[in-house]
Amino acid sequence: MKVRIALATVLALALAGCAGDGPNAPVDPAAPADTGPISLVGLWTVADAGEEAGTVLRIAPKKQLSLWRTCGALTGSWAAAQDLFLGELTSGGENCQPVENPSWLRDASGYQSVGDTKILVDRNGKQLARLVPGGKPKVGSGVDPAEAAPPVITDEDRAELTRTPQVPATLTRVEPTQIVGRWVPVAAGGRAYVEFKDDRTWTGSDGCNGNGGRWTATGSSMLATAGPSTLIACDGAPVPAWLTSTAAAGLADGVLVLLDPTGAEVARLKKG
Incomplete structure (x- = not known):
């Protein structure tokens, strides 16, 4: 009898071990949780921000951002680094006009994790808003439900959102106070320029189209968002596109060097 019980116990343990390797295996509670920008991807109920109950912020890969209110959705873009965050709403349905960035989003420069x-x-x-996991956007008629569904992270997205730019040793650390001011492209850019203001907003032009947005920086990391712009053909320089592609920056003999998430050089700017 003891031999039968022992064999049954061994068989049960073996079957349990096999089940744990299957597609429905439980999540290992000791596995490290996602941190950094990838941890922001999801559906979040906005709390302590003066928003109407049930307001949901959807943060998705490819810098897709949407704020879901009773009127519908406002859409825009976002950017983040390890502790930095920027969000910019630029468009919305006719029921959500005019498009204005609420103060809690407009003034956000970073984020912290509490559980x-x-x-x-x-x-x-200073705390501006709490983003509580979960939430179900109110989807109106004529809206694709996929736009309000929980974001899916592909392997490509994960690689992009967990990548840390490598700043070349040839560049020196840049402080936010050193970024403030007016800059122009080192290469010929016509009348293109960007002016970084101390309040963390920027204005600029590609030489024909005016634009603006927000920026933030710490250490070698630098992020920027851009608002809507006109689309006049121009021989200047794509300054807004440069800024929204930037993930890090450094100085080289007073020249501000912008780098993308892979560490590749985006542009060089000099004080103008």
Whole structure:
């Protein structure tokens, strides 16, 4: 009898071990949780921000951002680094006009993690909003439900969102105070320029089209978002596209060098 019980126990343990390797295996509680920008991807209920109950912020790969209110959705873009976050709403349905960035999003420069909750903070670390995991956007007629579904992260997205730009040793660390001011492309850019303001907004032009947005930086990391722009053909320089592609920056003999998430050089700017 003891031999039968022992064999049954061994068989049960073996079957349990096999089941744990299957597609429905439980998540290992000791596995490290995602951190950094990838941890922001998802559906978040916005709390403590003065929003109407049930407002949901959807943060998706490819810099897709949408804020879901009773009127519908406002859409835009986002950018993030390890502790930095920027969001910019640029368009919305006719029921959500005019398109305005709420103060909690407009002033957000970073984020903190408290358990599963994300805290958006301004440049001084003041709390602006709590993002609580989960939430179900109110989808109106004529809207593709996929636009409000929980975002899916592909292997390509994961690689992009977990990539840390490598700043070349030839560049020196740049502080936010050194970025403030007016800059022009080192290469010929006509009347193209960008002016970084101390309040973390920027204005500029590709030489024909005016634009603006927000920026933030710390250490070697630098991020920027851009608002809507006219589309006049121009022989200047694509300054707004440069800024929204930037993930890091450094100085080389007073020249501001912008780098993308892979560490590749985007552009060089000099004080103008």
